[in-house]
Each structure stands twice: as C-alpha cells, then as structure tokens.
Amino acid sequence: MPEFDSHTPNLARMYDYLLGGENNFAIDREAIDTLAELLPEAVPVARANRAFLQRAVRYLTGTGIRQFLHLGGGLPTQGNAHEVALGSRVVYVERDPVAAAHGRALLQADDGAVMLQADLLDTDDVLGRAADFLDLSQPVGLLLVSVLHFVLDDDEPHAMVARLRDALAPGSHLVVTHATSLVRAQGPGTLGVHRGAGGTDRTPQEIREFFGDFTLVSPGLVQAADWRPDRPRLVGSPSPASCLLVGVAQKAAKPQ
Template sequence: MNPSSFGPGFDPNTPNAARMYDYFLGGKDNLPADREAADKVLRFVPEIPIGIRENRAFLVRAVRFLADQGIRQFLDIGAGLPTQRNVHQVAAEHAPGSRTVYVDNDPQVLVHARALLQDSPQVLVVEGDLRRPEEILADPALRRHLDLGRPVAVLLLAIVHFIRDSEDPAGVIAKIRGALPPGSYMAISHVAVDERPQAAPGVERVYSGASAQFVARMSREIEPFFDGLDLVEPGIVNLHQWRSDLPVVAPELDRIGAYFLCGVGRVR
C-alpha cells in the first residue's frame, strides 16, 4: 500500500480499522501503525484472525444463499478494503448480472476501492456513514445503480460493533430495514464478547486510538439488532454455524459459546 496515494491530511500514524482487518486476514494493504495496533489486540484475543476468516466465509455463504433466493441487488455498508471473494464476485458467480454498491466512510478505503473496481460496470463505490442511513439511501448515484423499489440485500458485516450505543445502532438498523421493500434481506455479523469479557476493555482501549472505536457487546445486546426480520435457519448463531458446507477453520470453536454472531433475515 502506497500512503502517498491518500493525499493531503492523511496520517500514517493513526491505526485504521479497515487496514487492521486486512492485516488480521493476512493481507498486505496495511501500514506499520495498523500492524502495531493489531498486534496489541491479538495479545488480548489471539484468536481474532480465526473469527475474521470465518466472517469472510460467512459473507460468501450468505451472498450465495441470497442469490439463490432471487436477490440481484446487494448493498454492502461498511465494506472495508476489497479483498478476495468480495460480494460482487460471489454474486456474479451465482447470479450473473447482479449489481453491487459498496459504501464506506473511510477516505482511504474509498480511494483504494475505486481504483480496484473502476472497470467493473456492475459495481459502484459511494461514500456514506452507517450512522446516517437516510443519506446513504438517498444518494443519487446509489439510486441510479440500484432499484430500491425491488428487493435488495443489505449487508452489515463486522460494522455494527463500531457504532456506539449513544449512536443508536438498533435505530439505525431499523431505519434501513424500514426503507427496504418486502422480500429484501439483511445480513448482520457482530463480535460477541461472551467468552472473553475480561479482554474487552483492552481491545476497546487499542481501538480508541484508531479510525473507528470498537464497542464490546454481549450476545444479549446483539440479538435485538435482528428484530423485525424473519430469520432464516439456523437463526442467530456463531459464524461457522451458519449453513456451513466446509469444516470450520478451528474445530475447537464448537466447544465455546457466542464469539462472533451472525444471521440473515427477510424483510416482512
């Protein structure tokens, strides 16, 4: 990653949540500050890379399922840096002609994503903040690319745990859900700290100096985010338990409780 491509005002010394995620995935789109912060997080929760990889695997299975349900429009909010097996790639494999919009509020992510995806006519990258869903859904470019009168799949993967309680994450999700036509779907994944609550304060401290602040939540605090959706089987479960067709990355995950919850629900 070339820091000079981000333009004036870019601070390479501030850890970036998207680049830390890339580092956890084993990617190369990260800087020394990101790696240093990520390594601090790993001291508290060394199994994070397992959860991150399972989250990407959930993305693939969820998009495949949604394509099988006839969904041809995908809205990925908080998309992060493009990596392998992105939403539009999986959708194209299972439903050629599908259209995808990636939304992020990180200028560095936007620059990188637009450069990589500029030759993909079925894909659009727009700036937007999950905290202001009305602005995202009103974006003229997004509305030209997607027909919001027809079913849409909205993906909120590993993003809601960066929305503080004071910013009303449940209300934000409800606004998006309420704007979608019947037959649409929402897919959500969220870190749960049930198994390691004592590590949560340390992780939150590390992210307090990053571009996005992590919010530790127990499973009982995450489950209401799915209210108003008709959940598809198997409901709200750990990532590796959602319609998995391959062995999990770490079999020991079957012996623990909630650590990274996910689910897919249909809009009534």
C-alpha cells in the same frame, strides 16, 4: 482524493491484512501483528467472519437477490460481495475517506460495483445515493458485517438499522455479524477485541433486536462457524469465532 498515508495504520487496510490481502502497508501489518500477539483469536475471528459473509451472499443469490448494499465493509478485497455474487450490482459504503478512495481505485475496472464515501449514521444520504445504482423497489441484500459493534449506543444503532429495514423492499434480506460477550458476568469488555478499537460488544438479545420483525432464516442467530458451514465442524472442536454472532433475516411480503 485523499492520499494513502503509509505511516499511519488504517483500519480497512489492517482488516485486509488480517484476511491475507495485499492492499496494506508495513505500518498496518505491524499493528495487526502486535494485536495478534495480544489477542491470538483476532485472525481466526476475522477469517471466520469473511467466510460467513461469503456463505451468506451465496445463499442470498440462491434466493434470487442480485443487488447488495454493503455498509462499512472496508476495502472490497479478499472474496468480498462483488467477487462472490458475480453478475450482481453491489454498492459499498465506507465512512473513512481514505478507505473509500482506495476502494474506488480497486473497483475502477468493475462495472457491477461502486464505492461511496458516506456517514453510515446518515441513512437518508446513504439510501439516496445508493438509489442511483440500486433499484430499491426490488429486494436487496443489506450487509452489516462487523460494523455495528463500532456504532456506540449513544448513536442509537438500533434506530439506524430500523430506518434501513423500513426502506427495504419486501423479500429483502438483512445480514449481520456482531461481537458479543457471552460471559458478561465477568465484567464489561470481556472480549477486548472491539472495545480496544473503539467499539462495543452486545448481548445476544441486543443483537437479535437489530433484525426487528424480519424472519431469521435457519439456523437463526448463531456463532459464525455454525451458520450453514461448508463442512461439518469436528465434534468438540472450538469455534474460531465464539465471540461473533451472525444471522440472516428476510423481510416478509406485504399482506394482500
């Protein structure tokens, strides 16, 4: 099993710290504190993203979905899918072997959730291994939350997601959050947050294309804070995640 390196920042542990978790080291906290000084929006964006994930999972369980495939979610901490969808089966898939090993350790006592270490771009491998735990002939909640903006265009992320969509049973749902540059006219990399971490932001239209022919549920593709909020936002108050677009879409039943 890979050792937990306490001297090198790890993205999954850094995200855990962003969310207020305890599964991180001093080096991870130092990296995030430095980032927050440069980009004060980093913390509210991360927490708005996690709050949306929780609302989306609650929505999906309300539709009857009881199994989830969460790709690139980092460490399964701080109100992640298995902690919200109680009684469901959840498969987490993480590319980083250190994060995956840490995640498996965290889930040892949970019979309903597992962590797999796999390359998200190898969809056949991911789906094949997930099928050992999930019934892919039945509806699944596919969670691609703050991961697609780390997949560069050269790796053909739209084709990757299309393969995943095709493998899902009718009635399944796709949940996506993605960084966007709504002010791209000011120049590439306006957001800075994800480009600085090796990723890329995309336009709203490029993000909409990830859903393919799935039907977006109301309110559609919106800012994270505006997707079925638990409480109304005060009039005129800024969104804590205006650079993050989110959506939930359903795969239609096959015609008779």
